[in-house]
Amino acid sequence: MKLLLLPALAVLAVFAAALTALFRWSLLEFVPGSLAPGAYTLANFKGVVAPQYLHAVWDTVILAALTTVLTLAASYPVAYALARTPSRRVRSALLVLTLAPFFTGAIVRTYAWVLVLGNTVITWPVPMLFTERGVLVGLIHFSMPTMILILAAALSHIDPAYERAAASLGARPVRVFWRVTLPLSMPGIVSGGLIVFAWTLSAFPTPELLGGGKVKMIANVVKDLGLDSFNWPGAAAFAMLALALTLALLAGAGRLAGGRVT
Amino acid sequence: MRSPALTSLAGALLAVALLAPAAHAQNALVVSVWGGNWKDTVEKVLGKAFTAKTGMPVEFEVGGTIDRLAKARVAKGSPLVDLNFTTTHVARLYISDGLYEKLDMAKIPNAKEIAKEAVRSDYHLGSWSYVYTVVYRPDLVKEDITKWSDLWKPSLKGKIAMPDFDPSHIITIAALMEGGNEVTWQRGEGKLKALKDSIAAFYSTDAQSQDLMKTGQAPVQVMLSVNAYHLQEQGIQVKVVQPSDYPGIVGIDTMAIMAGTKKSAAAHQFIDLALSKDIQSELVKALRAGPVNLGASVPANLKGQPGIFASAAEWKDRGYIMNDEARAKNLPGWREWFTANIVKK
Numbered sequence: 001m002k003l004l005l006l007p008a009l010a011v012l013a014v015f016a017a018a019l020t021a022l023f024r025w026s027l028l029e030f031v032p033g034s035l036a037p038g039a040y041t042l043a044n045f046k047g048v049v050a051p052q053y054l055h056a057v058w059d060t061v062i063l064a065a066l067t068t069v070l071t072l073a074a075s076y077p078v079a080y081a082l083a084r085t086p087s088r089r090v091r092s093a094l095l096v097l098t099l100a101p102f103f104t105g106a107i108v109r110t111y112a113w114v115l116v117l118g119n120t121v122i123t124w125p126v127p128m129l130f131t132e133r134g135v136l137v138g139l140i141h142f143s144m145p146t147m148i149l150i151l152a153a154a155l156s157h158i159d160p161a162y163e164r165a166a167a168s169l170g171a172r173p174v175r176v177f178w179r180v181t182l183p184l185s186m187p188g189i190v191s192g193g194l195i196v197f198a199w200t201l202s203a204f205p206t207p208e209l210l211g212g213g214k215v216k217m218i219a220n221v222v223k224d225l226g227l228d229s230f231n232w233p234g235a236a237a238f239a240m241l242a243l244a245l246t247l248a249l250l251a252g253a254g255r256l257a258g259g260r261v262t
Numbered sequence: 263m264r265s266p267a268l269t270s271l272a273g274a275l276l277a278v279a280l281l282a283p284a285a286h287a288q289n290a291l292v293v294s295v296w297g298g299n300w301k302d303t304v305e306k307v308l309g310k311a312f313t314a315k316t317g318m319p320v321e322f323e324v325g326g327t328i329d330r331l332a333k334a335r336v337a338k339g340s341p342l343v344d345l346n347f348t349t350t351h352v353a354r355l356y357i358s359d360g361l362y363e364k365l366d367m368a369k370i371p372n373a374k375e376i377a378k379e380a381v382r383s384d385y386h387l388g389s390w391s392y393v394y395t396v397v398y399r400p401d402l403v404k405e406d407i408t409k410w411s412d413l414w415k416p417s418l419k420g421k422i423a424m425p426d427f428d429p430s431h432i433i434t435i436a437a438l439m440e441g442g443n444e445v446t447w448q449r450g451e452g453k454l455k456a457l458k459d460s461i462a463a464f465y466s467t468d469a470q471s472q473d474l475m476k477t478g479q480a481p482v483q484v485m486l487s488v489n490a491y492h493l494q495e496q497g498i499q500v501k502v503v504q505p506s507d508y509p510g511i512v513g514i515d516t517m518a519i520m521a522g523t524k525k526s527a528a529a530h531q532f533i534d535l536a537l538s539k540d541i542q543s544e545l546v547k548a549l550r551a552g553p554v555n556l557g558a559s560v561p562a563n564l565k566g567q568p569g570i571f572a573s574a575a576e577w578k579d580r581g582y583i584m585n586d587e588a589r590a591k592n593l594p595g596w597r598e599w600f601t602a603n604i605v606k607k
Contacts, residue, residue: 036358
């Protein structure tokens with residue numbers, strides 16, 4: 001039986017080795033104009049807590065939180081319809097529409113948003129492209145299919161008899177939803193929320209293309225430091241900082257959610 | 263029941279399939295270059311001519327500037343490629359890390375015909391040139407743009423894009439405008455800050471730059487001349503400015519031989535062929551970049567255009583060439599300053 005664990009342990013060992021290498025690089029001195037790092041130092045960690053980098057961390061956390069909440073709000077009605085509609089046709093149509101974005105790459109979808117959010121197709125009353133607003137729209141669109149599928153799975157596990165029972169006892173539909181459906185779908189909300197929050201923390205193509213260089217999230221800063229400034233130790237230090245932050249936020253969110261994960 | 267003969271045959275075929283590419287790579291000259299049009303052109307113009315001349319096939323490893331640098335670094339001593347194309351200042355990083363072999367100029371007789379500006383070091387030689395200059399869409403910008411200082415006009419507010427991966431061009435121009443240069447770049451800090459509100463977007467790739475221009479999101483750009491000519495070919499009406507106040511910032515792509523390669527002689531032959539008049543003339547036509555061989559012919563429609571230098575005098579007067587070493591050393595600091603003061607809201 002223990003032998004079955006070997007593949008998982010091998011994968012774990014590879015990831016541990018990669019993280020160790022990353023941590024080692026974060027402690028090496030960056031020498032401008034050279035690829036070879038210098039001696040061991042903590043200077044990289046001091047460097048990456050400069051205001052412009054912390055600003056990117058703050059933007060990332062805020063965007064991830066807003067994306068999670070707004071994706072949930074936008075996805076719940078669709079998931080509800082998907083789980084509860086008696087019509088097979090409507091269910092199939094909703095499922096196809098939900099799954100369709102998975103068949104186009106993230107880059108293609110984001111380029112489509114460049115056209116929509118710019119002023120070439122629609123004249124927006126406020127600037128959308130190259131702003132946090134535009135990035136938020138892109139992130140929500142990217143996250144919705146997954147959230148819808150998770151919520152629909154959770155909703156389909158709720159026995160409609162509970163809702164009928166509440167209604168038969170005089171509860172209006174809104175009250176039934178707030179007091180019965182929503183609490184019972186909480187495992188799906190928590191699971192979907194954690195997944196969307198976690199992957200939005202590491203979002204790269206959406207802020208890269210829709211942010212126009214003006215909206216930087218954590219992954220964009222790592223790329224800027226590593227690939228554009230050739231500062232691999234700095235990029236490693238920022239990545240370690242981001243990893244620690246992500247783990248802390250997810251641990252906090254997990255604790256808040258308690259055991260309510262499907 | 264399985265047939266032993268069939269099993270053996272299948273095993274042999276699998277071994278051939280797995281080993282064939284490796285065997286082929288052993289016989290071929292492996293060249294590292296950017297993807298897309300760059301690789302297609304080098305393969306069509308240079309690779310085929312090299313194979314026709316020497317009988318040696320040419321294979322390509324394609325990727326971005328830094329991906330390829332990272333690969334070269336981890337393969338130090340036993341390189342995966344024999345010859346490398348990269349920008350001249352990034353080549354400095356290869357050299358500082360001992361990744362390039364010193365060139366034997368006796369084996370590259372055509373190097374005598376190239377502009378002195380294209381001889382970048384004992385390790386790397388220019389292959390073609392271009393400039394970063396002002397490019398704009400006259401259908402979306404009503405006034406003429408003729409010089410760098412026009413970028414600071416209030417009417418262009420919110421219309422400009424420039425690269426954020428390498429702000430060295432605009433930093434150098436701002437410094438030149440304030441009587442400095444890339445070494446004393448701090449002189450231009452105030453000038454750069456005054457440009458902040460005019461910038462609509464920063465682009466990270468050539469493709470993004472072209473998309474911003476095509477969609478009109480940023481109809482004025484500090485742009486690579488080669489990309490601007492490419493847009494013109496696609497029917498997008500863009501004007502490539504030959505700035506009257508300060509020259510465009512010259513970019514030179516270079517060739518070098520990887521240290522530790524077993525095909526040094528062939529790589530020298532490849533570089534020599536790349537620098538020949540005929541190949542240079544073909545490269546100019548295909549890439550719309552400037553030749554480094556001063557004897558190469560330039561099509562009439564490209565003569566005198568930004569980034570196309572056809573004589574020693576044009577190399578000297580019509581472009582500003584930054585110091586490679588200063589650029590490689592300063593770029594991280596420049597980016598940090600640029601991000602904190604210009605990119606940040």
